[in-house]
Amino acid sequence: MNLQSLMxxxxxxxxxxxxxxxxxxxxxxxxLNAMVLVKRHGNALAGYGVIAxxxxxxxxxxxxxxxxxxxxxxxxxxxxxxxxxxxxxxxxVGSMLGKTNRSMGQLAETQALWQQxxxxxxxxxxxxxxxxxxxxxxxxxxxxxxxxxxxxxxxEAALSENTGAPLTRVSREMGQAVGEVRETxxxxxxxxxxxxxxxxxxx
Numbered sequence: 001m002n003l004q005s006l007m008x009x010x011x012x013x014x015x016x017x018x019x020x021x022x023x024x025x026x027x028x029x030x031x032l033n034a035m036v037l038v039k040r041h042g043n044a045l046a047g048y049g050v051i052a053x054x055x056x057x058x059x060x061x062x063x064x065x066x067x068x069x070x071x072x073x074x075x076x077x078x079x080x081x082x083x084x085x086x087x088x089x090x091x092x093v094g095s096m097l098g099k100t101n102r103s104m105g106q107l108a109e110t111q112a113l114w115q116q117x118x119x120x121x122x123x124x125x126x127x128x129x130x131x132x133x134x135x136x137x138x139x140x141x142x143x144x145x146x147x148x149x150x151x152x153x154x155x156e157a158a159l160s161e162n163t164g165a166p167l168t169r170v171s172r173e174m175g176q177a178v179g180e181v182r183e184t185x186x187x188x189x190x191x192x193x194x195x196x197x198x199x200x201x202x203x
Contacts, residue, residue: 005198006080009191013073016188017066023180024063027146030177031056034153034170048156048167055149055174062146062181065139072132079125080199086121090114122199129196136189143182150175 031052038049093111150171157167 002198003084005195006077006084009195010073010077012188012191013070016184017070019184020066020181021063023177023184024059024066026177027059027174027181028056028063030170030174031059034167034174037167037170045160045167048153048160051149051153051156055146055153058142058146058149062139062142065135065142069132069135069139072128072135076125076128076132079121079128083118083121083125083199086114086118090118125199129192129199133189133192133196136185136192139185140182140189143178143185146178147175147182150178 034052035049035056038045038052090111093107093114096107153171153174154168157171160167
């Protein structure tokens with residue numbers, strides 16, 4: 001792990017936040033449009049109305065979960081910076097010890113202390129990474145649930161073709177928006193996994 005890999009994670013997180021928020025707003029808008037269509041056609045689209053409501057509710061939950069994911073990155077960045085700082089100090093002390101030909105008890109004790117600090121900081125960072133990856137996986141499960149709702153919407157739209165409402169198009173657009181969220185989160189998870197590997201925390 002180095003500063004460059006940390007900055008890559010921060011930049012990707014920023015990009016992910018914007019893409020996911022945009023897609024989730026799009027999902028909410030399309031679900032609202034679908035509910036307006038349902039209201040116009042009355043009982044003929046009652047089944048699709050239930051699906052559109054579930055779609056919008058799930059989108060709202062995903063938006064809350066996405067915000068929590070983004071907020072969890074700040075502690076990770078702080079912990080990572082601390083690990084890099086401690087490793088730097090430890091390397092400096094080790095270099096000083098390597099340049100002397102005689103025993104320097106106090107310096108050796110200082111090096112041992114820094115090694116303890118490094119291990120403690122690495123464990124703390126590892127815990128944050130593990131929890132964050134678990135949260136990402138739960139978010140991916142929520143995306144899968146939303147895709148299931150979209151599938152049901154497409155089925156209901158096909159059954160309601162004779163109403164004249166453009167539900168097939170609406171369902172397709174919903175699916176595209178959910179697909180963008182899934183793709184973005186998958187890419188961000190890959191970035192987190194690469195960072196985990198580079199951090200040398202033994203995860």
